[in-house]
Amino acid sequence: MATVSIRNLVKAYGKVEVLHGISLDVADGEFVVFVGPSGCGKSTTLRMIAGLEDITGGEIHIGGRLVNNLEPKDRDIAMVFQNYAIYPHMSVRKNIGFGLRTSKMSKADKQKRIDEVAGILGMTDLLERRPNQLSGGQRQRVAIGRAMVRNPAVFLFDEPLSNLDAQLRTQMRLEIKKLHQRVGNTIIFVTHDQVEAMTMADRIVIMKDGYIQQVGTPLEVYHRPANIFVAQFIGAPSMNMLPGTWTGGGVQFADGVGVKLPARKASEGTGVVLGLRPDDLLVTKEKGLFSGTVNIVEPLGADTLVYVGVNGHEVIAKASGREPPKVGQTVELSADAGEMHLFDARSGEALP
Amino acid sequence: MATVSIRNLVKAYGKVEVLHGISLDVADGEFVVFVGPSGCGKSTTLRMIAGLEDITGGEIHIGGRLVNNLEPKDRDIAMVFQNYAIYPHMSVRKNIGFGLRTSKMSKADKQKRIDEVAGILGMTDLLERRPNQLSGGQRQRVAIGRAMVRNPAVFLFDEPLSNLDAQLRTQMRLEIKKLHQRVGNTIIFVTHDQVEAMTMADRIVIMKDGYIQQVGTPLEVYHRPANIFVAQFIGAPSMNMLPGTWTGGGVQFADGVGVKLPARKASEGTGVVLGLRPDDLLVTKEKGLFSGTVNIVEPLGADTLVYVGVNGHEVIAKASGREPPKVGQTVELSADAGEMHLFDARSGEALP
Amino acid sequence: MANQDLAIKASTDTLFSGSSRQPRRNAGQLVRWLLLFGGGVLMVMPIVFMISTSLKFPFEVYNLNLIPEEPTLENYTYVLEDGRFYRWFVNSLVISVVTTASAVFFDALVGYALCKFRFPGRYLVFIAILSTLMIPTEMLVIPWYLMSKSFGWLDTYWGIMFPGVMTAFGTFLMKQFFETVPDDFLEAARIDGLNEFQIWWQVAMPLVRPALAALAIFVFLGNWTAFIWPLIVTNSADMYTLPVGLSSFGDEVDVAWELIMTGAAISTLPTLLVFLIFQRFIIRGVVMAGLKG
Amino acid sequence: VEIEYWQYFFEARLDAMEKLIENFEAANPDITVKMTHFPYDSYRTKVAAAIPAGQGPDVVQLFYGWLNDYVEAELIQPLPADTFPPEKIEEEFFPMVQAMRIGDSYWALPTAVRSLALFYNERMFADAGIENPPANLDELVEFAKKLTQKDGAGNLTAVGLTTGMTAQDHHWIREVLIPQFGGEPYVDNYRTVNYNNEAGLEAFTFYNDLQAKHGVTKAAFMDEPQAAFKAGRAGMHIDGSFRIGALEDVRGLKWGVAELPAGPDGTKSNYASYWVNAITSKAEGEKFDASVKFMEYLTSDEAMQIWIEIVGELPAKPSAAMTEENISDPVYGPFIKGLDYARTTVFANESAQRQVMVDMMQRIEFEGQSVEESVAQAAEEEQKILDEYYKK
Amino acid sequence: MRFYSTLSISQKQIVWAWAFLALPVIFYVVIRFYPTANAFVLSFQEWNLLSDRTFVGLENYHRLFSDPVFWKVFQNTFMYLILGTPISLVLSFIIAYHLDKVRFMHGTIRALYFLPFMTSAVAMAWVWRWFYQPVPIGVFNNFLASLGFGQIQFLNSTTNALPSVLACAVWAGLGFQVIIFMAGLRAIPQSYYEAARIDGVSTWTVLTEITIPLLRPTIVFLVVFSSIGFLRIFDQVFNMTTNNPGGPLNSTKPLVLLIYDTAFNGFNMGYAAAQTVVLFTILLVVSLLQLRLLKDR
């Protein structure tokens, strides 16, 4: 069990700086998820924590100890790689046992530990198989087992689920969550899938282009996104964004339609963007905020996503799954004022 | 534009039969999606339609013509591969133009056609780039462009989106749908992602182990699944399944709790399974169908998934995103009788 | 595809930066470098010696000193002034280039067919081709000679070239390389209406271009140094290849080693150039083969 | 008519032959001779591959030892007796040429022959205070001892006499030493080995003692005997006349030539070998006539003189060889004198028979076999080769 | 064409496959298999190139198997194989393994190791021959002497000559193997090494438990090709023992040299063919065995 603390971490490959000084404190036993689009620096950060990449600037402390120049093996961490990195020529038992190579345990103790971990992961029957006899999900579990067997203070996961299909992904998500609840180690988890981030994290770190955009609990980042990027990145389908002008008491759109909002920290006449999640924008029978024509209908079962053309913008709204509107129909859309997000059009920052 | 009709299609690799005689009629201009778990034979079927695999038994007609022994190029089809299969050594223009190699158009006409397709796909600016200078989504569009450029009667797609990340996937889904609406070709689309299937298909074909399980519109397969397999495969998270006994007027569970249901075609005392979608199983304040203890809470933003232990079974239910229940809390679950599905426990068939 | 692309990109990145392995800047690294470099220098010592000998007068040849007491370019002028040398050089060049092109073409063709088509007898054909590696050339030259004679190929370029227009080694190598070309590329082209030959030529071949370069170097090297067959099949000094021509510096009683060394040094130059130009492809090419059984 | 002529590549031979062809063509304007040459190493292979295939020359150069094979395979034809009457040839040529007679006719004739002699390093002789080259075998050993040099660790740095079976020593033993010790290496027209006897043993023992007992030499010292001599690290060196050209090129080396040392009882012996020219069976009609004319010219005194001038090889006829000028020549003289008492051997398989000799000495050196045993074994092996060859 | 269109896909593949192979098959049959078959027939005949061929039944084989020289040569050939293949593979692996971790002047060093592969075998054999000479001139012995060691007879010895010749052959082929090994090393995904680093295992463990097992396809490829190479060794032996090919006392003579000698010095083509058939059989058996290993994963 250990805290991880990152101070002004900078990483440059040659002249290209890819991390521009990020800072973060991870509490003991916390489950932190890094999300962000491809290439934003998530893996780089994780690999620097693991000790696989040189640190260009800044400091990393694990359990209070400065680890900048420590070998990975001395950092008391374990890592699960995106492509599993399990050895194709070794049985599951050997793969899991590989993490114990350097341990001073007796042979019998090692076997016991391996059996224990296999038990937790439900793969006792598979111990003698080779990786090519395993399904994707089972392979992933082997990789996790190899990390678990050493019982490190900090687990690092780099997109461990992105190679799995939807069903398996959901299942593994759950298993990792359970694992965390059981053993309570600190976990840092990288993904670009915001559903994973939302469902697993104690706290989410949203990155973009080598900068941290927001750090917060899943509900915080969902309900109080710090800026347009976070607002659009979290939640699927993405938040609808409608540019307009702040009138003091609401937002005025180009087409004359206006929306009333409680006072915000913005001067009148500023360009703003109104953000509305599709989940909060409902197709109603009564008169709503806007009306528009249905372009596309996506039935999801319980609900239906409706793409509605509203004065040149296309917004996504939700309708019931039972009686979805038809393409071409004109519908009314309404939303609760509490669920409306306002951002500065220039800086993209939220206007609270 | 053409119909596709498949009669008793059988495929065997050596002695192993992987398709056991499937039949299907695809109407002109229809968008049909094949779904099913990995290895069920979706790709095999598609490849036989394309003319890339030998037909072991049965017949395939495209546009009324028997094509069993026709070369792919004579079938008036185009195919988009899972991994795009765009040539790394050719520019985007050449890649797209590749489909026109054998066409008798004049050179100028070909260039015009390429520009036209690039226009539709919004990649006019990218025409001179090499594939390694493109993002994943752009590559996918090149692959689609190469298929489109020949304007074939039938488009075949084999999991074209499964390598893309969640955001891109949603976007591409839309583009393909729009393409279909615009050009109106017949489309056969393979995926193992049921969300894709639900949102895109006119009709869904659900396969398992080389057999077709059900063919129907998205709403049909969601609301009237033909059997347990289909019921669990469609919809995420999966439908909860509770085994019990048919009492004539309802289902009796082992623990004594009972649920009333309208009459079904089942004799009293038959083993049945009650199916309840998480989306339809709501956490309520009042007394509901069952009560149980919350094991895990997964906030999704608007909603929250709650894993509830109900007498030894774990079921997934939905709660609001704003005030989710806490782990360990006892909650009540209720569902609408109209949303309950009943299956024969032995055969797995739906009991309507 | 994405993954594979990344892998290819990664491997090229590492190629051009020299190594992907984390450099540990410590004494160990320096020792390793010194040992490797020293080993490399030892490796070329015989070659340095060859060059040194080529710069000696005959009387000094047997003194085995590395630095000639009286360095001279006389051997080079002697060899180069001999009008026949250019003729031999050109012969070798023509033959090596043409044979290389042909071998690369056919080896790739056969390798592709053996790798990408399923047909009865595939394994047999493969083993049969491989088995041709097991007969020493010396045993083949007499039948070849008789054959050349009856076809009138003696003392012609074609006569020198024909045994080398396809090679079993190259076929095996190319078969391995084509294993790495995903079938999807070929199937996509099939759907686009290309015939199998066009698919091979327009789609598969460009994808293994690095491999072709690697094979070309090996084949070129083999032809450039071939001796026994060119000797047997040529009749006139005008048709000699470089190795055959150079071997006439040895005679019944004595061998003019300084001239042999000079000739060897000169004839190593083209291969060295070919290697330096293509050496990056050798590694990339073989990486692509992945050498999977 | 154009006729084709093949020989192996050796620059001086080429020059000489060009000159001969030039003269010949001037004398016979209706005939052209096309000469082709091949590297020495592979000449035999080349000829063997080409002629059976019906390819190749009208007149071909062959080593005398190959003759039997070619005759038997009917690849060459006898020289017409009217132009080359056997009696006349036997009269004019050195006697060893008789090996070229099979039945009633001659099948091939040389332009030039070679023999052995002793090369010595004049500077080393002077340093060791030796004035004359050794006249007999005892002197040879004595001088060799004086010429041998060793370093502090006892390693040889210069040998008194080079030895090496792979050079000419097998001839020196077989055709020179054995007769000098009173033996006859072969009997029965070269079909029976005859050195496994007292004389043979004495000869081999003498040779072996040079290294084993006297320590004046080392087999394969500096890899090749002539290399050691060229590098000035050998006092004496027995070699053929063909070596002259190569030694002339070596700067800073002063050397002399002497006749081979005489045997214990003063017997002189020498070995001669030669390349011959023959007309292949391919030559017919006017080509045959032209070939005969060409052969005639090649065996003329004039051709022989040109040959010795350019190539340095000895004329095959006493009339051309034993001129005053040639005999008194300090370099050619000893070789030519040697021709007088030179003998030759008809080989069944020259390289295999040499290999037997090589192996015999190496068995003694590396495996410690006694000379008697080794000689007995060698005799047996060589007899087997001969039997096999002549059984047909 | 009409007929073609009635074929099924797999039948069309067969047609195409043979269309691709048509010319090569003719080539291989005429240029390779015919002479090979010829050699097989010849092995039952007697022929000295000049005379007619005559059938002699199994005599050539009989003679071969009762010839002590053949058994010596047979033994030598396998010595080349069992010494040469492992030594060259280990050496080239060590070099490739370390070269792979070196950045500075990487290309140059690689070229240094590859250079011997490109130079003329004749010239190089001569240089090696002289390097091996005893003291006054031989580089190796001079070196030993300067360190105060006794001399070693390299080539002029029945026991040392074969390893000495082999050293030159290993040297000449090393560069090729290094290149292939480096390629194999590059193909191993980096993440395997990173995972091992995090597990903290020793470099030795990484080498023996990860690198070498994952390199197995490369290793087997090289084993097959270098085995064929060493079983067919000729150039180095012939050129380093020119004065006494295969000597001393046949201690370095490999099968191919025996064949060469029989064919082009003895002109005993039938006997040489019988030797060729034996060589062919050995090579085929060894290669097929190794290919089996290659398949087994």
Ligand SMILES: Nc1ncnc2c1ncn2[C@@H]1O[C@H](COP(=O)(O)OP(=O)(O)OP(=O)(O)O)[C@@H](O)[C@H]1O
């Ligand atoms: N070895 C390298 N040399 C140069 N640039 C690199 C290197 N490795 C990564 N980068 C760059 O650093 C940036 C961050 O990369 P990183 O792998 O951390 O992204 P990521 O957030 O993990 O993305 P993904 O979701 O695609 O894995 C990228 O722009 C990438 O191009």
Ligand SMILES: Nc1ncnc2c1ncn2[C@@H]1O[C@H](COP(=O)(O)OP(=O)(O)OP(=O)(O)O)[C@@H](O)[C@H]1O
């Ligand atoms: N070449 C082959 N030889 C033998 N069996 C094969 C071959 N190709 C496919 N199969 C088998 O046929 C079955 C159907 O394969 P297919 O590729 O159609 O599955 P799929 O439904 O497309 O699955 P996925 O979603 O994983 O792509 C699988 O069980 C597979 O193992």
Ligand SMILES: [Mg+2]
């Ligand atoms: Mg990453």
Ligand SMILES: [Mg+2]
């Ligand atoms: Mg598939």
